[in-house]
Amino acid sequence: MSIDQNTAARVAKLARIRVEEDRLPALASEFNTILGFIEQLGEVDVEGVEPMVSVTPMRLKRREDVVTDGNQQDKVLSNAPDAREGFFAVPKVVE
Amino acid sequence: MSDLNKLGLAAARDMLRAKEVTSVELTEACLTAIEGADALNAFVHKTPDIALERAKAADARLAEGEAPSMCGLPVGIKDLFCTKGVASQAASKILEGFLPEYESTVSQNLADAGAVMLGKLNMDEFAMGSSNETSVYGNAINPWRRGNEDTALTPGGSSGGSASAVAADLCLAATGTDTGGSIRQPAAFTGTVGIKPTYGRCSRWGIVAFASSLDQAGPMTKSVRDAAIMLEAMCGHDPKDSTSADLAVPDFEAMLTGDIKGKTIGIPKEYRLDGMPDEIEQLWSDGTAMLRDAGAKIVDISLPHTKYALPTYYVIAPAEASSNLARYDGVRYGYRAKLEQGDGITEMYEKTRAEGFGHEVQRRVMIGTYVLSAGFYDAYYNKARKVRTLIKRDFEEAFAAGVDAILTPATPSAAFGLGEVTDDDPVQMYLNDVFTVTVNLAGLPGIAVPTGVDRKGLPLGLQLIGRPWEEGDLLNTAYALEQAAGFVAKPEKWW
Numbered sequence: 066m067s068i069d070q071n072t073a074a075r076v077a078k079l080a081r082i083r084v085e086e087d088r089l090p091a092l093a094s095e096f097n098t099i100l101g102f103i104e105q106l107g108e109v110d111v112e113g114v115e116p117m118v119s120v121t122p123m124r125l126k127r128r129e130d131v132v133t134d135g136n137q138q139d140k141v142l143s144n145a146p147d148a149r150e151g152f153f154a155v156p157k158v159v160e
Numbered sequence: 161m162s163d164l165n166k167l168g169l170a171a172a173r174d175m176l177r178a179k180e181v182t183s184v185e186l187t188e189a190c191l192t193a194i195e196g197a198d199a200l201n202a203f204v205h206k207t208p209d210i211a212l213e214r215a216k217a218a219d220a221r222l223a224e225g226e227a228p229s230m231c232g233l234p235v236g237i238k239d240l241f242c243t244k245g246v247a248s249q250a251a252s253k254i255l256e257g258f259l260p261e262y263e264s265t266v267s268q269n270l271a272d273a274g275a276v277m278l279g280k281l282n283m284d285e286f287a288m289g290s291s292n293e294t295s296v297y298g299n300a301i302n303p304w305r306r307g308n309e310d311t312a313l314t315p316g317g318s319s320g321g322s323a324s325a326v327a328a329d330l331c332l333a334a335t336g337t338d339t340g341g342s343i344r345q346p347a348a349f350t351g352t353v354g355i356k357p358t359y360g361r362c363s364r365w366g367i368v369a370f371a372s373s374l375d376q377a378g379p380m381t382k383s384v385r386d387a388a389i390m391l392e393a394m395c396g397h398d399p400k401d402s403t404s405a406d407l408a409v410p411d412f413e414a415m416l417t418g419d420i421k422g423k424t425i426g427i428p429k430e431y432r433l434d435g436m437p438d439e440i441e442q443l444w445s446d447g448t449a450m451l452r453d454a455g456a457k458i459v460d461i462s463l464p465h466t467k468y469a470l471p472t473y474y475v476i477a478p479a480e481a482s483s484n485l486a487r488y489d490g491v492r493y494g495y496r497a498k499l500e501q502g503d504g505i506t507e508m509y510e511k512t513r514a515e516g517f518g519h520e521v522q523r524r525v526m527i528g529t530y531v532l533s534a535g536f537y538d539a540y541y542n543k544a545r546k547v548r549t550l551i552k553r554d555f556e557e558a559f560a561a562g563v564d565a566i567l568t569p570a571t572p573s574a575a576f577g578l579g580e581v582t583d584d585d586p587v588q589m590y591l592n593d594v595f596t597v598t599v600n601l602a603g604l605p606g607i608a609v610p611t612g613v614d615r616k617g618l619p620l621g622l623q624l625i626g627r628p629w630e631e632g633d634l635l636n637t638a639y640a641l642e643q644a645a646g647f648v649a650k651p652e653k654w655w
Contacts, residue, residue: 109468
């Protein structure tokens, strides 16, 4: 599998990371190096093997379905790059 | 007494309890050492005020005679742990200015045990790296040098600042985290001890997530005894982490008898790599002989899927990272890019993440995005999860056959020079984790112990891998190895 510049651009878009046009060839080449390394997995016979879901055999704990937290709007917003009137502020989302 | 910062946890604890020293004295000695060690770039956020306040409180508790296990002992905290009101940015620009409103469970457990926080330690950005060269703070430097050369060496990564600080005696011990070897490789590069416990032993709550199914916290210390003391303080069940194990935490220190008679130690043939330096081969066979002389039975074992561990890791870890790091969007915390007229929310995400993430992090997020994307999910991600099952099964079969612990080299080389492994070929850097990454994939406990030096005087370490939840037994085997190896070398102070 070889990744071309278009695929690299598509992946960058999906990952929401801006990559300038002139960086795409180098990026595609790095992807190919890493994916070439990963290709070795093709040699392994995994017929009938279950994909791992949990590394330790444990049941995830369940908790009571009750409110345990809240009323800390100021703390939630304290690290926001832009917060106004008790809300996170972002650029216009809809035209 | 001078040089209090050179003490380990056990020695300092005993002196505190015997009233031969105070926590304030210990803490001041460390703070002085830290002030004089900016050249190492290990401590990146210093917290002397918090340290002295906690030291005074610890001295008061010690005076009352009700001191918990780590009361008054000054330690460093890796920047990956969220610490309330203290910068916690995972060595990334994207978390610039982030001041958590909460404390991670592990650092809270340490505080509850009386430990004194000296500050935050350098690391690779989001713990992605094996040399501490991806940090927004710049490189952390290894206090060790090759003979008389002044080449700056890496302390390893990702817990490079932690390793450098412990090796240079800037603190008595430090926290680290380990996703593919990030505690054990830097420990081996700096002549210190580092243990990654069984997945689920330490709560991950409040630790900036990299790859959630692999991440574990653990201590980095000056001895195996210190590792036992600090690990016990760090771990325990936490309802806030649903993968945290609800198991009693044994008294690890009490299990250090040094008696390993009758234990079976496995030597996996697949860890003997082509082109492995003679010194590593020698170190490994010397370590094997030490355990045999201590009464252990040595058996050759096979872990046939070992060679597929790194490629498996480089599917699973980036996949989980791409999901975990989706939260850094410039909205709720940290960095937001300056926008131009007309930029909408998508431009804000894309510019923020391009400017806020470093090169290696971007690369891994994108690889993760690719292997999870429609059409490739089965071929890459599901395939890797199946191979992971086989890697774990290899270990299970060895343990079922009676093996108590497995001895391997910790790293394929001694510490290398900063910049010597180039960024152009990421796979070369990834190979650093070849001996450690299997342990994360199988969720097992693993410990690196310094057992020798190379021709240039650099420390080398061996790794012991234990059965799940049997850290006590593993620490005891490591203790026997440590006693037999008698590693006492320290870096000569140049900084």
